[in-house]
Amino acid sequence: MAVALIDRVELFPVRLPYGRSMNWASARESSADFMILRLTTSDGLVGVSEGVVKTAWTGATLRTLAVAFEEIFARMLIGIDPEDVGEAKKISRIRENNVAKTMIDIALWDLRSQLAGLPLWRMWNGRPEVEMSWCVTRQAPDEMARDAETALADHGFKTLKMKGGQGLDVDEAALQAIRHVVGDDILIYVDANRAYSVNEAARYVSMLSDYGIAFAEDPCRLEPSRAFAELQSQCPLPLLVDGDCRSIETMRLFVDSGAKAFNLKMQKAQGYTENWEIVNHARVHGAQTNIGLFGESSLGSHIALQLASALPASILPAEVSGHLLFREEFVHAPVQIKDGVTTLPDAPGFAQLVDWEKVNYLMLR
Numbered sequence: 001m002a003v004a005l006i007d008r009v010e011l012f013p014v015r016l017p018y019g020r021s022m023n024w025a026s027a028r029e030s031s032a033d034f035m036i037l038r039l040t041t042s043d044g045l046v047g048v049s050e051g052v053v054k055t056a057w058t059g060a061t062l063r064t065l066a067v068a069f070e071e072i073f074a075r076m077l078i079g080i081d082p083e084d085v086g087e088a089k090k091i092s093r094i095r096e097n098n099v100a101k102t103m104i105d106i107a108l109w110d111l112r113s114q115l116a117g118l119p120l121w122r123m124w125n126g127r128p129e130v131e132m133s134w135c136v137t138r139q140a141p142d143e144m145a146r147d148a149e150t151a152l153a154d155h156g157f158k159t160l161k162m163k164g165g166q167g168l169d170v171d172e173a174a175l176q177a178i179r180h181v182v183g184d185d186i187l188i189y190v191d192a193n194r195a196y197s198v199n200e201a202a203r204y205v206s207m208l209s210d211y212g213i214a215f216a217e218d219p220c221r222l223e224p225s226r227a228f229a230e231l232q233s234q235c236p237l238p239l240l241v242d243g244d245c246r247s248i249e250t251m252r253l254f255v256d257s258g259a260k261a262f263n264l265k266m267q268k269a270q271g272y273t274e275n276w277e278i279v280n281h282a283r284v285h286g287a288q289t290n291i292g293l294f295g296e297s298s299l300g301s302h303i304a305l306q307l308a309s310a311l312p313a314s315i316l317p318a319e320v321s322g323h324l325l326f327r328e329e330f331v332h333a334p335v336q337i338k339d340g341v342t343t344l345p346d347a348p349g350f351a352q353l354v355d356w357e358k359v360n361y362l363m364l365r
Contacts, residue, residue, distance in 0.1 A: 003081050004043040004115075009074040012036040013053075013062045014362040016297060017327045023138040025165055025193035026056035032295055035065050036330075036359060037103040038351070039077065045114050046351040047082065049106035050300040051099045052267060057294075060099040062364065068100045077104065082111035092270055098246075105271030106303055113348040119306065120272070121344050126309030129341050131317035133159035135293050136178065138166055145177035152182060155324070156339035159187040159317045161217075161293070165195030168204060175211045184212060189316065191217035194243055198227070202234040215240040215316070217263060224253030232258060242292060248277045255285045261315055263292035266304050275307060283312050293319040297326065298334045299353060305335070305344060330358040 017031045035051040080087040113120045134151040164171040201220040217240035242263035269275045291308040301320040308318035
């Protein structure tokens with residue numbers, strides 16, 4: 001029987017409008033850019049992935065991604081067997097270009113799942129239902145409280161992540177306002193996006209603990225060294241490592257420095273393959289992981305949820321509910337969340353989720 005080889009590589013740059021202006025730690029924006037990768041094999045299978053293109057987060061633009069595929073990756077992909085791990089490793093070893101390599105890794109796994117006749121979550125012995133959380137992004141404290149209240153009322157979330165980093169007083173005011181409207185039974189953790197100095201961090205985390213916060217994510221810049229262990233010993237809450245851990249190599253150093261909790265993202269490490277390495281290393285060394293928000297659309301959320309459903313012991317619900325912020329998308333139906341839970345499709349293949357007519361409408365030309 002002939003082996004199906006990749007014979008077409010296509011890119012689709014799209015822009016999705018938010019329902020309101022978003023105030024991230026690195027930028028304020030009214031829309032978000034994505035690059036969709038479509039790999040087609042000689043027997044008609046289609047593997048799909050999504051790249052979130054935020055230059056401040058990844059150092060990539062739509063144009064640099066297009067050039068990387070044109071000059072490097074497309075020629076490496078044409079003619080390969082999606083199940084050929086050796087060829088996939090050759091691509092992963094190219095220096096830099098992490099967004100492109102992540103997109104390729106995910107699309108190859110998508111093809112493998114179709115060849116196996118199983119969705120990825122079933123291949124990895126995952127659960128069909130995945131609990132999710134809501135991220136309350138930076139706004140004025142009263143607006144953040146309204147956001148939290150609405151998300152709980154509309155989708156039944158049981159866990160909230162609050163974006164901090166607006167200054168100690170503003171962050172505390174936001175916590176007060178959110179706790180007032182959601183009560184004490186909702187689990188909350190706070191991500192300051194490294195806004196504070198190392199000297200401020202212990203005091204900041206102590207303030208968070210006064211409001212029953214579960215984890216302090218990136219209160220300051222974290223380094224995998226003795227300094228991390230010293231900071232953790234000063235903090236009454238566990239530190240959730242995110243922005244300063246972007247590879248399995250760095251994660252191993254953090255584990256050696258005493259880190260016990262990691263926030264994983266599909267585009268920090270290289271897609272499924274490297275994130276699974278991180279998950280397995282964490283399990284062996286008694287550390288825990290969860291799936292974090294990276295500004296995904298519903299397609300990206302669905303991709304991340306495959307891994308979230310199979311985590312051996314996630315410390316928190318999956319954060320990937322940010323698709324609810326978009327005014328329109330390029331899928332047939334957004335990821336649905338009821339009582340804080342989503343149910344994953346039981347059929348393999350991400351391409352079936354995509355409305356290619358909407359992709360054509362939303363494409364940047």
